Amino acid sequence: MPSLARLAETAEGSRGSREIGHDVEAFEQLKRVLADVPARDFDLTNWHNCACGHATRDAWFVARGFSSCNDFGRAAAFFQTSRREASQLFSDHAQQPVTPAEMIQRIDDFLAQPPTAVEPTAHERRQAIIDGLLIKANKAAQKARRVAMVLVSALF
16 A cells, blocks of 8 residues: 555655545554444544544554544545545534444445546645655654564563
8 A cells, every 4th residue: 555655755756637546555454443443432523433533443544544533634645635535524514413324335436436536735745745754753653662662561
């Protein structure tokens, strides 16, 4: 799976429009996660209980650096979509309750559409770079925590 850092590099080096190829594997894993979420625990108006919020608590996503998400930019970077597409997919524009099954259907409908060529804005390029740096920092912190735990356990 391409990393957020690579997406950031792509966005940073982009001068014209680019075609976004969605991370289909990540979407399939998200559907797997959502299939086990009870409707009462799913809420698109709350970052903790939305599709991305549930993903951030899953081992597959955490292992790939997606351990927190509180904006559409991070979701877009991880799933390799535009920010606009992430907003349309993961938000509740109709202001109607959405179930996990309906979100899975949204994902299927979204993936059935061909990728679109988009012109990244300066803000999107900067945000992709920031997201990539945050992912690297998160991974480094996780490694440091593991090393510290090994050292502490060796001393006691």
